[in-house]
Amino acid sequence: MAWIVLLFSGVLETVWASALHASKGLSRPLPTAVFGVAVLLSMGGLSYALRTLPLGTGYAVWVAVGTVGTALYGMFALGEPVTVFRALFLAMIVGGVVGLKLAH
Incomplete structure (x- = not known):
């Protein structure tokens, strides 16, 4: 349950960054x-998830979901440039977070 709440909280990070x-x-x-x-x-949600998840992993996942979500929102809703390098580096963020999850 903590992982689901954490992922939802990361999506909400995208929402609040976009609203800001x-x-x-x-x-x-x-x-x-x-x-x-x-x-x-x-x-x-982050606070709830960190009751059971390790701080470093939980925070990294939360930030990564928000970062990638916000970057994708910027590219697809706000017309920011979509480049190979942006896609590559966003994929690297996702890969790093998946690695942290697997190491957990």
Whole structure:
């Protein structure tokens, strides 16, 4: 269960990062509210998952899911460039996290 909560919390990290961008410096009420709720739920889920998962592995997975999700959101929803190098380095992040999970 902790792994599922951790992955969901990582997805929420993507949500809050995207909402923070859309809030334009916390000046737009709806994206700011989405940011606030998502960051609280994301941190709460991370906190719950770290009750049973090792700190280093749990935090790395949470950050990686949020990082990769946010980068993909930027590329596919915001029109940021999609390059071979970006895809390669995102795949390296995923590979590193899978390695950490297997080492757990």
